Amino acid sequence: MPLDPGAQSVLDLIRAAGRPPLHQLTPAEARAVNVAARPVLQPDPPAVAAVQNLACPGPAGPVPLRHYRSRGTTTGSVLPCLLYLHGGGWVIGDLDSHDQICRSLANHLGAAVIAVDYRLAPEARFPAAVEDAVAALRFVVAQAAQLAIDPTRIAVGGDSAGGNLAAVLALMGRDGSVPAPGFQMLLYPATDMAGNTPSTQRFTEGYPLTAAGMRWFIDHYVPDRAQRIDWRASPLRAASLAGTAAAFVMTCGHDPLLDEGLAYARRLDEEGVHVAHLHVADQMHAYLGMGRMIPAADLTLRQAAAALRLHWGLD
Template identity: 45%
Template sequence: MSKALELVQPFVESAAVRGIFALPRPLRRLIAGSPVRLDGQELALDAQLLLKLQRLSGQDRLSASSPELAREGMRRSTKLLGRTPLPGVVVAERRIPTPDGPLAARVYRPRELTEPGELMVFFHGGGWVIGDLDTHDDLCRFLALHTGIRVLSVDYRLAPEHPFPAAFDDCLAAYRYAVDNARELGTEPGLVSVGGDSAGGNLAASVALHATRAGLPRPNLQFLLYPAVDATTRRRSRELFGNGLLLTEEDVNWFADRYLPDVDQRADPRVSVLLADDHSGLPPAYVVTAGFDPLRDEGEAYAQRLAEAGVPVVSRRFPDLVHGFANLRAIGGRFQEALFEMVGTLRASLALHRTPTSDEDTVPG
């Protein structure tokens, strides 16, 4: 009986969450409490309500007493959202060979997309410690379907079992694989972009920097969703938003201690890409930040640094949202609204900065 209850419980909890978010706005406001205002911003009601429910359930942080428990917590939170896989997306499992062993990966393609086109190599978030292909399956499906591109999601090695630079090495190898096998993946070397959220945004930015400096084909675009780009400095946003807003100061330190146990390595540009000596010539960037996010200021500092180096940048802050909002699409409301705006800008950015290829006339735009 206990096993049956364990199987049923996530479905019951998921239904309860969906029911609460379906309530009329006055009732949702009553449950969430008075509006939260910080730094001239007001937290979206949907975000505040979610945070309230998390506090009531005792699941109000991403870190845990062990990496295994933290990973299970993220997987459980994913199930609680009750996601039904988005229709219209074809998904194929793949193995990426690397010098350190094969990596699991998935290719997402809109069903109607049969001609060659853009491909984004996507690196999931989770502080380099948690997260996997399944926790970011919904986001990758959404990006593929509504941006109209192929997405290659990479299951890189996690810390603390594999500390820095393991994740970076895996992600660079995955990018090389995508470029070397571009035609087989339905794309061209000049149509390969990189992207990721949080720690995945860190990895995408680091891969873009290294690929450019190493003489590899430069990514077409870097899509950085609330990225971590400086492991050496505690900025003002960490003081303002480091408690009770999904990603906490304690979480940030917990993740860093596991991925970067050697403090001297934290200034390495393969992790603190903001500290690189030269940002000129890097791929165009679309940098997304959230107003109530401890990582907000470093992400925006990176966008500014790129712009100062002459790199084309679109920087967009969603002032009423929290870190991790892209994984909350299934709740709908403000989260889904933000994602639709995001993919619209991403689609335009990819089209604007598309790298010409030698046989341009054979590859649809």
């Protein structure tokens, strides 16, 4: 299917700016480009009832968190919670890069969202991001009363690299090594470090994420090739997905991660996990953070939120 006109406008803008491909940049340069692009691509962040910066103990020091409360909720009201892991290839991104997405999800959910600022590669390589995600989930469950969160309705979610981390948390919860989340929201997730699917070969240039860009991310995050088959890096390689939390998986058509996202949704279904799969055929990777130019971004966030609200019994 042809690319959405808004997404095509983003590609035209990137081309006109003469921005080098991601894999030709250093991590510091890539982060600076990401920061500069935010006001151009992201819509104004919506108002919420409350925002609070927090931190939880982590294996290498405090892990910054940001707690959002949905517009229309009252102080002290006990809310369900989505623990959100941002995308950015485990190299880029922070609490600010996904502030607008987290605010929108909080409002669409009518719930709380807690975003996690996990350590980034190459400064902190695999499994540092996993360890920080684990610390955040344990903290939210342990401090649920103080955070005014319903401990029986905690979900995990994220986009791209964050979807990878959320899937890993769901597997760990199934196995009992962390508190088990009740739901996993996986938005164009990375699920396999092999990077040899047909969709990886199709998207080689001209997109925000290409095959070379994905190799750049993986080389920074998991430089040891032997570790790439670890299911904590490649959840698609877990021996079984049975018994993991109910899932919402979103894939998009113009995305090198398409096939591994499809494979993950298919395996969840085949192994008895309740899964809703949304495929957005005319969109490209990372479009959820481009809502100023791609109005469909907010529609997708609403659809993801609707699936979680249904699971929580809010609709």
